[in-house]
Amino acid sequence: MNFSGIRAIYIYEMTRFFRTFFQSFISPIVSTSLYFVVFGTAIGSKIGTIDDVSYGAFIVPGLIMLNIMTQSTSFASFGIYLPKFVGTIFEILSAPINSFEIILGYVGAAVTKSLMIGVVVLITAHLFVDLTILHPFFMIVFLVLTCVSFSLFGFIIGVWAKNFDQVQMIPLLVLTPLVFLGGSFYSISMLPPIWQSISMFNPIFYLISGFRWSFFGTADVGIGLSLMAIAIFTCCCIGMITWIFKTGYRIKS
């Protein structure tokens, strides 16, 4: 194993992140606060409780998921897209480092960054609502697995993308709608039956449901199903990445 190579990539990625320290953290803090002002306080007071959980608290797991999913994806996709775009990737390709180690470096950094964002959002949320986490162990498992799988997903997007628009397109046009429609801000039992069935096809719905269960002990689907969903998603991403490096897809001619 080329540990020093992994470390070099990881440190490089983290340095890039801390160079824009302020932007990195201020935007999730501001957006989380806005969600609480608008949804939690203004609208939430009209909704009351869902499964005995106040609406303000109910949206916290969804908000964290929304942030870490989009951030993991964009951190990892930009991480690998930038060297591809600038051309500095030549150095990584010519180094005595294998694809697994390259991914450990990039994805490891993306996971660290999005975990930090997740924690920042959680702390911000805590300022607005009282929170108790019923299953902290599962909460952390879901948090970490989501960061890992979506960082892997982001890595794939970054390799696939041919321009900046494409890097930004997927989180914006695919991820955000799926998160919103995946029950981040409502329980799907509030939807008409037809939309409930459609929601079952949204993979993100299972993740949010599982994550919410770890907070409140109530969920739209069983925790087992949620764990399985994230496992399948992670495996798909790993499979894709293995294929990418085997074939050199869009990295090596």
Add this chain to the structure above:
Amino acid sequence: MTPIVIVKNLSKTYSSKLIALDDISLEISEGEILALLGPNGAGKTTLISTICGIVNPSSGKIFVDGFDAIKDYRDARRLIGLVPQELVLDSFETVLNTLRFSRGLFGKPRNDNYLKEVLKKLSLWDKRDSPIMTLSGGMKRRVLIAKALSHEPRVLFLDEPTAGVDVELRKDMWALVNSLRASGVTVILTTHYIEEAEAIADRVGVMNQGKMLLLSDKKTLLKKMGKKELKIELHDPITAIPESLSAYKLILSEQRTALLYSYDTSANRTGITKLLTDISKAGLILKDVSTRQSSLEDIFTTLLEEKK
């Protein structure tokens, strides 16, 4: 001595069906400076990229110090440093940090003393904490060289190190290449400037359309291919070359004041003595004589024409 780099029957066809390398074989000895010479699109960058692991070969083998570049890629790549053709750098990074990154990437433990040495050699030590975007083009090129040297490679590939660089800086680069060789590094550089190959290389490989047209010692190359031209300036212009000199296949210059005689330097007898005697016998008075050796440029042109 076994060569440090061996390339055997290497071919590369890009997905666009373009044959960029066509059965290239090549051996590079430790400590030499090899120049790969060829026009744009000849396949020089592809050849280098394939050896360095950036491009997958379609067929053929590459060995670096006996290590298979594919199977033992870790051992092989540790020995190689690459300076790419374009100035690709992260503009926000500082000089010293980017060197630390490169060294780490290649699996070497941190050693700031060594990096200091490299930066001093490349006159970049004063700039170590400057962000790369504040450097000039020439400095950026040197940062790339420093990055390539940061893991103490034994073989250094320089892809067009002086493309678009003015004469002064080009000479600095040549001096640098020579000092690298003196420190024991094998240097392979690509260029389309013939003077460059002529000035610094020990051996020259001439490439065109993915083929290695010729690979030989620079001196032998010049000798083998080298024609010399003797220019005999006459005191008075003449209207035609005298009948008695027809055997020499002389050419009369445009101003009709000089005779040009081509001869092969490797031939036993050049015929110069006899020619000069015959000229004075013909009653012509000499003003001056000079010789000119054909340059690699001429050789290159000849080679390309031959292969057509």
